[in-house]
Amino acid sequence: MKKAACVVVLSIFFVGCTNLSQPNVIDDKTELMALPENATDNTGTHNVSDAKSSGAAQAPDMFEVIEKPRSESFNPLYKITGGQKPVNIFGRNNNVYITSHELNEINLKALKQIETDNTAGSKLLVNQDNPLPENFIPQNLVNIDSGKVKLEYPELKLLPVTLKALYSMVEAAKEAGVKGFIINSAYRSLTTQQQIFDANLSGFKKSSKTYEEAYAKTRQLVALPGNSEHHTGLAADIFSVNGRHRNDFKGTKEQVWLNTNLQKYGFIIRYPQDKTKETNAVYEPWHIRYVGIPLSIYMKEKNLCLEEFYSKIFSGEVLGDSKSAFMGIKKAQQVFTDEALMSKVSLEKINENNVLLTLQLG
Numbered sequence: 181m182k183k184a185a186c187v188v189v190l191s192i193f194f195v196g197c198t199n200l201s202q203p204n205v206i207d208d209k210t211e212l213m214a215l216p217e218n219a220t221d222n223t224g225t226h227n228v229s230d231a232k233s234s235g236a237a238q239a240p241d242m243f244e245v246i247e248k249p250r251s252e253s254f255n256p257l258y259k260i261t262g263g264q265k266p267v268n269i270f271g272r273n274n275n276v277y278i279t280s281h282e283l284n285e286i287n288l289k290a291l292k293q294i295e296t297d298n299t300a301g302s303k304l305l306v307n308q309d310n311p312l313p314e315n316f317i318p319q320n321l322v323n324i325d326s327g328k329v330k331l332e333y334p335e336l337k338l339l340p341v342t343l344k345a346l347y348s349m350v351e352a353a354k355e356a357g358v359k360g361f362i363i364n365s366a367y368r369s370l371t372t373q374q375q376i377f378d379a380n381l382s383g384f385k386k387s388s389k390t391y392e393e394a395y396a397k398t399r400q401l402v403a404l405p406g407n408s409e410h411h412t413g414l415a416a417d418i419f420s421v422n423g424r425h426r427n428d429f430k431g432t433k434e435q436v437w438l439n440t441n442l443q444k445y446g447f448i449i450r451y452p453q454d455k456t457k458e459t460n461a462v463y464e465p466w467h468i469r470y471v472g473i474p475l476s477i478y479m480k481e482k483n484l485c486l487e488e489f490y491s492k493i494f495s496g497e498v499l500g501d502s503k504s505a506f507m508g509i510k511k512a513q514q515v516f517t518d519e520a521l522m523s524k525v526s527l528e529k530i531n532e533n534n535v536l537l538t539l540q541l542g
């Protein structure tokens with residue numbers, strides 16, 4: 181029987197954390213997975229339908245999170261169904277174990293630790309509340325090949341992982357007859373960010389009554405230096421040769437294609453039209469951000485912006501659909517898995533304290 185997308189509040193990972201900028205730190209000695217007493221019902225399962233994000237008109241997902249009662253040495257187990265085999269997640273001594281075995285079948289010695297991948301950085305959250313660390317410089321920036329995609333300016337750079345996805349996307353667009361993409365901006369150093377901010381601020385000063393008004397207008401349009409996604413090498417501003425500027429890109433063949441297809445290549449529209457309150461940024465149909473598959477596809481399907489997605493993750497929800505599941509863990513927590521698991525597990529840094537655990541259900 182098909183079940184609706186289910187989400188269980190996992191207070192274990194982010195106990196009482198509601199603020200994106202100030203997540204609570206779980207002490208190393210804290211017993212993991214200490215759920216509130218009333219979180220487990222008498223039957224041992226506890227499913228909460230995520231009506232908000234699944235939407236009434238959508239087909240139900242096969243993704244389901246089942247919470248089982250705690251045992252003596254292992255705290256509550258979460259069973260995620262949807263793949264070929266259910267995935268069991270449980271905690272012990274602040275570690276997280278992910279396996280297809282049942283509790284009584286687990287051989288702790290056979291488990292191997294999964295390392296956090298900090299290299300790609302595609303899960304980074306960068307905004308006003310989450311500035312990049314000082315002296316942040318992305319590793320291995322590469323010039324965009326102007327033979328593969330047109331450039332407004334020479335020597336625009338991105339991370340290799342972003343570039344690879346960008347080339348695939350532009351190539352697919354060409355095959356669909358959409359050939360006019362042009363990149364206007366990619367990686368921006370702190371100095372460039374400051375110059376852009378200052379230039380916008382002095383422009384707005386001329387049309388504003390007060391400095392505060394000019395500053396507020398600038399902030400809506402340009403990220404504060406140090407808070408720009410362009411600093412990561414994961415974001416680019418992509419326009420159309422028939423709409424090269426802010427006001428004339430929307431409605432071009434390229435914009436329409438981009439908006440429909442970018443998630444297939446790991447990108448999201450970072451500042452969507454209907455999420456200006458959540459992102460605190462104006463709608464930018466040209467600003468694409470690489471987050472990788474399957475997150476890009478999940479966010480598109482659920483119509484979530486990055487702030488909304490991480491807000492849910494930070495409040496302890498397990499999110500997912502029939503193909504993937506996402507949850508947050510603390511940087512200090514270690515994650516183990518075993519060979520019985522058919523799902524792919526990855527750990528990627530969100531910010532200084534938090535890591536996103538992605539399960540691609542096998």
Ligand SMILES: [Zn+2]
Nearest residue numbers: 410416417467
């Ligand atoms: Zn941008």
